[in-house]
Amino acid sequence: MTRPSVEAEPYPFGFDLAATALLIIDMQRDFVEPGGFGETLGNDVGMLRRVIPPLREVLAAARAAGMPVIHTREGHLPDLSDCPPAKLNRGAPSLRIGDPGPKGRILVRGEYGHDIIDELRPVAGETVIDKPGKGSFYATGLQELLAGKGITSLVVTGVTTEVCVHTTVREANDRGYECLVLSDCVGSYFEEFQQAGLAMFSAQGGIFGWVASAKQFLEALP
Numbered sequence: 001m002t003r004p005s006v007e008a009e010p011y012p013f014g015f016d017l018a019a020t021a022l023l024i025i026d027m028q029r030d031f032v033e034p035g036g037f038g039e040t041l042g043n044d045v046g047m048l049r050r051v052i053p054p055l056r057e058v059l060a061a062a063r064a065a066g067m068p069v070i071h072t073r074e075g076h077l078p079d080l081s082d083c084p085p086a087k088l089n090r091g092a093p094s095l096r097i098g099d100p101g102p103k104g105r106i107l108v109r110g111e112y113g114h115d116i117i118d119e120l121r122p123v124a125g126e127t128v129i130d131k132p133g134k135g136s137f138y139a140t141g142l143q144e145l146l147a148g149k150g151i152t153s154l155v156v157t158g159v160t161t162e163v164c165v166h167t168t169v170r171e172a173n174d175r176g177y178e179c180l181v182l183s184d185c186v187g188s189y190f191e192e193f194q195q196a197g198l199a200m201f202s203a204q205g206g207i208f209g210w211v212a213s214a215k216q217f218l219e220a221l222p
């Protein structure tokens with residue numbers, strides 16, 4: 001059994017390589033590229049694009065190490081039957097979920113903007129989980145998939161730190177998974193949320209898990 005240890009906050013993160021998956025949350029054009037849903041919410045997508053280079057390195061290393069890779073996408077069925085009215089009607093964006101946008105219908109499965117950016121495109125054998133909510137476990141088969149693969153630890157990356165990443169890590173904790181969040185591979189549209197969101201994971205002795213940089217994780221891989 002290969003058991004690497006990553007220098008992390010609040011203390012080193014040891015993990016069984018055969019029981020650990022890389023989770024890449026919602027690196028979709030709608031969130032990360034100009035003209036997508038994230039930008040219509042008034043956000044600067046440049047804040048999220050910073051994660052692409054380190055995340056590409058981590059993805060390449062995980063593939064080389066034989067780690068399972070799981071990508072998620074937030075989005076809805078074309079008839080929006082899986083989108084609660086509370087989500088559909090929330091806020092005052094210039095475009096709403098399901099509306100036609102520059103990259104296809106906003107956050108609708110099968111549309112160009114809903115898909116994962118080219119830089120992090122899944123390859124054959126990797127899992128893509130479509131999720132209707134912020135958390136990766138809600139209304140998806142993720143827990144069963146992880147159980148089937150014997151996965152007990154997750155290396156968590158993607159966007160946005162305080163929204164889908166936090167919700168997923170909290171869901172994972174309550175289900176007994178150990179989570180290492182890579183600080184420069186998760187991104188927020190808001191610098192203060194990025195800093196606070198990262199601090200919240202590892203506070204109180206690792207209340208939700210561990211935090212390390214991509215470099216610290218890469219250095220630990222065999």
Ligand code: TIU
Nearest residue numbers: 026074159160163164165
């Ligand atoms: N993936 C994810 O975080 N979905 C969001 O809507 N995030 C925002 O920060 N808006």
